[in-house]
Amino acid sequence: MRTKAIFAALLLTSITTCAAWAQDWPKRQVTITVVTGAGGSPDTVGRLIASKLTERIGKPVVVENNTAGAGVTGTLAVSRSTPDGHNLVILTGGTPSQQLLRPDQPYNLLKDFAMVTTICAYPMVIAVAPNSPIKTFADLIARAKAQPGKVTYSMNSIGSLHHLLGEWIGIDAGVQMEGVPYRGSPPAFMDVSSGRVDVMIDTGTFVLPQIEQKQLRGLAQSAPGKYALAPDLPAVTETLPNVQIMSWLGFAMAKNTPKPIVDRLNAEITAILDQDDVKQKLAQMGNIPMPSKPEEMLARIDREMAQWKRVIDAKGIKAE
Amino acid sequence: MDLLANLALGASVALSGENLLYCLIGSLLGTLIGVLPGVGPVATIAMLLPITFTLQPIGALIMLAGIYYGAQYGGSTTAILVNLPGEASSIVTCLDGHTMARQGRAGPALAIAAIGSFVAGCFATLVVAVVSAPLVSLARAFGPAEYFALMTLGLVLSVVLARGSPLKAIGMILFGGLLSLVGTDVHTGAERLTFGTKALAGGFDFVPVAMGVFGLSEIISNLEKGEGRPQERLADKVHGLMPTMADLKASTPAIMRGTLLGTVLGVLPGASSMIASFASYTLEKKIAKDPSRFGQGAIEGVAGPESANNAGAQTSFIPMLTLGIPSNSVMALMIGAMMIQGIVPGPQVMEKQPALFWGVIVSMWVGNAMLVIINLPLIGVWVRLLDVPYRLLFPAILLLCAIGVYSLNNEPSQVLLTAAAGLLGYFFLKIGCEPAPFLLGFVLGDMMEENLRRAMQISRGDPIAMISSPICAVLLGASALLILSMILPMIARGREKLVED
Numbered sequence: 001m002r003t004k005a006i007f008a009a010l011l012l013t014s015i016t017t018c019a020a021w022a023q024d025w026p027k028r029q030v031t032i033t034v035v036t037g038a039g040g041s042p043d044t045v046g047r048l049i050a051s052k053l054t055e056r057i058g059k060p061v062v063v064e065n066n067t068a069g070a071g072v073t074g075t076l077a078v079s080r081s082t083p084d085g086h087n088l089v090i091l092t093g094g095t096p097s098q099q100l101l102r103p104d105q106p107y108n109l110l111k112d113f114a115m116v117t118t119i120c121a122y123p124m125v126i127a128v129a130p131n132s133p134i135k136t137f138a139d140l141i142a143r144a145k146a147q148p149g150k151v152t153y154s155m156n157s158i159g160s161l162h163h164l165l166g167e168w169i170g171i172d173a174g175v176q177m178e179g180v181p182y183r184g185s186p187p188a189f190m191d192v193s194s195g196r197v198d199v200m201i202d203t204g205t206f207v208l209p210q211i212e213q214k215q216l217r218g219l220a221q222s223a224p225g226k227y228a229l230a231p232d233l234p235a236v237t238e239t240l241p242n243v244q245i246m247s248w249l250g251f252a253m254a255k256n257t258p259k260p261i262v263d264r265l266n267a268e269i270t271a272i273l274d275q276d277d278v279k280q281k282l283a284q285m286g287n288i289p290m291p292s293k294p295e296e297m298l299a300r301i302d303r304e305m306a307q308w309k310r311v312i313d314a315k316g317i318k319a320e
Numbered sequence: 321m322d323l324l325a326n327l328a329l330g331a332s333v334a335l336s337g338e339n340l341l342y343c344l345i346g347s348l349l350g351t352l353i354g355v356l357p358g359v360g361p362v363a364t365i366a367m368l369l370p371i372t373f374t375l376q377p378i379g380a381l382i383m384l385a386g387i388y389y390g391a392q393y394g395g396s397t398t399a400i401l402v403n404l405p406g407e408a409s410s411i412v413t414c415l416d417g418h419t420m421a422r423q424g425r426a427g428p429a430l431a432i433a434a435i436g437s438f439v440a441g442c443f444a445t446l447v448v449a450v451v452s453a454p455l456v457s458l459a460r461a462f463g464p465a466e467y468f469a470l471m472t473l474g475l476v477l478s479v480v481l482a483r484g485s486p487l488k489a490i491g492m493i494l495f496g497g498l499l500s501l502v503g504t505d506v507h508t509g510a511e512r513l514t515f516g517t518k519a520l521a522g523g524f525d526f527v528p529v530a531m532g533v534f535g536l537s538e539i540i541s542n543l544e545k546g547e548g549r550p551q552e553r554l555a556d557k558v559h560g561l562m563p564t565m566a567d568l569k570a571s572t573p574a575i576m577r578g579t580l581l582g583t584v585l586g587v588l589p590g591a592s593s594m595i596a597s598f599a600s601y602t603l604e605k606k607i608a609k610d611p612s613r614f615g616q617g618a619i620e621g622v623a624g625p626e627s628a629n630n631a632g633a634q635t636s637f638i639p640m641l642t643l644g645i646p647s648n649s650v651m652a653l654m655i656g657a658m659m660i661q662g663i664v665p666g667p668q669v670m671e672k673q674p675a676l677f678w679g680v681i682v683s684m685w686v687g688n689a690m691l692v693i694i695n696l697p698l699i700g701v702w703v704r705l706l707d708v709p710y711r712l713l714f715p716a717i718l719l720l721c722a723i724g725v726y727s728l729n730n731e732p733s734q735v736l737l738t739a740a741a742g743l744l745g746y747f748f749l750k751i752g753c754e755p756a757p758f759l760l761g762f763v764l765g766d767m768m769e770e771n772l773r774r775a776m777q778i779s780r781g782d783p784i785a786m787i788s789s790p791i792c793a794v795l796l797g798a799s800a801l802l803i804l805s806m807i808l809p810m811i812a813r814g815r816e817k818l819v820e821d
Binding site for chain 2: 037038039044047048051063064066068071072073074076101105106152157158159178180181182183186187189197209210213214215280281284285318320
């Protein structure tokens, strides 16, 4: 009888504390860590969501950039923060491959985080200078076939989505292209638009405005089918049916963050992403909203890691 | 006449009451954050970004632009008064500007910096309005090989401008270059010189290193001098706040040359504003009748580089306005602000949004005028700051530095790094090595390596590609000539010595 009473009491407390967690949250300012520099796509989107979230939860939500340690420092700090829902980090579509290429990084993406929700998604885009002799995506493949290793493409650092997509295209099309690494898109754009490098592989958020301004000519984009914000641009899947990748941004917190807090944040952000002005602002930056359940986000990361492992193994890509 | 009509349209936008107010807020805020060591325009604009979501796009851009060039004015103030370069481009200002302040001539140094910046800002704004298109094709002509050649010239320049022995300067450049290689190599993804610590995977940031090597080491050496500290004697010696006729006469040609250099180099994204200020300093030193005055408080050494970096700050808008390509993180933020407002940055902005395009350009001129009006009277206030006893002044400087450095990444480790860099700078002082070549090597080292390897990759390992374009040939040729001009006198002197012996 007594044990039962204690058990019931325990159960009751655990239920009430659970609810209390969600009620108590947020106690203070909520911080969103962005591990890339101010002005980048994660930063701008983060600040947009933060300003909306501030209105909804009644406590300030601030974005802090921490680019130290190539992004590892800030991500690690969030994974080790007190799991009370006051520290978030923005992960990107580039995060899963980094876990594969740098197994020595001090956190495990799949185990050390509580995923909250993905925020938005955009395809990678393959583009050339307006006066380039390469006319279509099929044309690009044909040229790369005719001159193995001669066609150059601009990409981000080793193991970035830019690089992995370029190599994946190479595997599925049976060609070899030469990836030229750049720190960031602007210098890559300058070299591609003036013809020093043949092709640009970069995020839709960067390339689509350049295509709209006729400074680049789009060949293809990597969405599973047509991309709503660039309906005229053919999909890579039309030529290489398996090659499809959407990059994304998503929120994560320290593991063991109480489920009610995760769910509350998930609900708030999902509601924000449904607002018309947010949708419009995201679209202006080349993104479509992509809210998801925490487990869907984790499953996405798991799936992408498996997919990139195939590319990395096939091409022997190493970060050393 | 198109231009006049466009400028009139721009003026009607920029001179509207609301936009004037945004311009004033931006310029004031920029001056303020420029003066605070370590707090830069990037952090400020990032924090203000959400506010701009709700503003009119024109007003928002005018304000953000004002913060950016306002910070350039403010940055030279700390460089001159307390030897703290907030940005790469104000390193050179420290050399003669701070020496002038030590000699009791902080007023004229600050005034010349403001006047030079104003002249340069006006001229460069005109250039942005009139010849953006041809200048942007210059930016396009710069590929990896050209950047490598430009940076080579930049490094050679820093040897030439060093006061002491060229050998020591070269040693400092190499040491700086070595430190810049710490971090993840973009070509292989390898983490180099990190000793296995992830904290170093991103390398060292510029601000903590520059602040430590220049500012902190200065504080340490001042404290070492004890009671006879220069600052406390300084205030008695302050004569005039404004430059004399002789100062103006010496500065005018330097301002002109610096403006031209900065205007051209500012168009190139990357480290160009730093190279522009270094180049301007070297040029002034080379053509001066008495080069030994440089480093001893030569006013041309302030006038030229300050004009160059402000001209560069204005023309760095060209790639953004005409191509939609940011040349630094401030521009990236401004592009973010434009996109969130539904304006796609790029060549069509000029046609589709003429009011915005020309409004921003005219506002730059208005902002520069405001800045000179704000800054000239402030000089008296700044100089009074030197009256504050050093035992009160230096903890305040240290505190501001710590806050500024912390705010860069919200990382306590950065503050420790600054302290370490301060000790390193003090060591440099003790062994008679100059920090300026060290910092130039630090900024340019990894960029040079990256561009060299990229150029070789694109040319498939053909070294001729490094000199085949006319731009490369001229830049590398100039570097070679400069090296010769430095070595030949040394050899001649060596021979004399031999003969004497």
